[in-house]
Amino acid sequence: MKDIEKFIGGFRRFQHKYFGEDTRLFESLKRRQKPKTLLIGCSDSRVDPAILTDCDPGDLFVVRNVANLVPPFETGGQYHGVSAAIEYAVKSLKVRQIVVMGHSACGGIGALMAGDDASNETDFIGSWVSIANPAKQQVLAELDYKSPEAQVRACELAAIIVSLDNLMSFPFVAERVAAGELALIGWYFDIQQGALFQFNPDVNAFEAVVEAPDNGVTAE
Template sequence: MAVCTKEEEYRVHDVEKFIGGFRRFQHKYFGAHNALFNSLKAGQNPTTLVIGCSDSRVDPALLTDCDPGDLFVVRNVANLVPPFERDGSHHGVSAAIEYAVCDLEVQQIIVLGHSGCGGIRGLMRGYEPKTEANFVGNWVRIAQPAREHVLRELAHKSLDHQVRACEMASIIVSLDNLMTFPFIAERVDAGSLALIGWYFDIQQGALYDFDQTRNGFVSLVGAPESANP
């Protein structure tokens, strides 16, 4: 009889957890009260595109308590938006943005950053390639302008302080990069599309919003009392 290793037991437990979760999802949305998915079967009509991080702790739908169909979500390392380019390469993020704006006609785009971002910390420290391709290092360099700003303005601060500042500054870089897409700039200028920058503080359980008039982040939802020391 084959004996499962501890690692195999963990994997089986994970898969069973996922299957159980799907059953609960199925019961909630495909059971007696299935009006939502009856409407979604005909197609999706989200009003919001969220560009979030691939970090397992930062699921946009969970954070905003949304139902299926509410959000069109793009997730990548460090929730970055590349600038608009016509170079014939494969642009997964740009393709998703184009589809959300031009086909789904979303009304707002939220760039959702967060504290404790490994991609931004790697950028600030100087990312060490794990493979010859160095996909991560090349990708996070999209936020190089944020890194340079932080090193210039906060050179005397600790690495942790610099990383937090860069996490916020990189959101602004992504918002600026969104405006390099002609079809986005056109809609923003016409008032049919809004760009929003949010920062989720995992340590405090708080949410911050980028205020363009102040050129900084302001509290949108404060930390719960249970998170305060």
């Protein structure tokens, strides 16, 4: 129960800040939300997007799932939580950018690289992370000489690109990108370094946009 008490105390501080000292922000948010950014992040407890970006309530429309993955566009099946959120953000909220944010030490990508069996019908994780199989196959083909740790990191980066590519399979996303009304951005948070990297499609590599506090190392 200590955790719950901690969370309740945190809510009281939130309440004091936004409903006590200065109510202007939530006076507008009470009526509607109008975020300009959809951020697709990982469910990992260490990578809360609002905390990492130090933003205000209403700034981000957030989707979080295991390994920050975007499935390809398809209309079969019954449940499309991530796809529904993307559709709402793009078509209703008309966001201006979609950020896919991965991170180091990702358990979902680790499970993918470890070869967890996605054929088991009760293995929800294995089935879900198989979305990033193209990233895994690329890493195994090109970096078979690397250590398992280096391969996992490479897959974490490559999986972000897979999700960016999958976003473009949604017709309403591709249409707005082509019209210059929507930008797709890939971020990678290095937990060990405390650094942020962004995918540069011109050079097909991730580059530091916020370097580590004591050194600047570019992700490869």
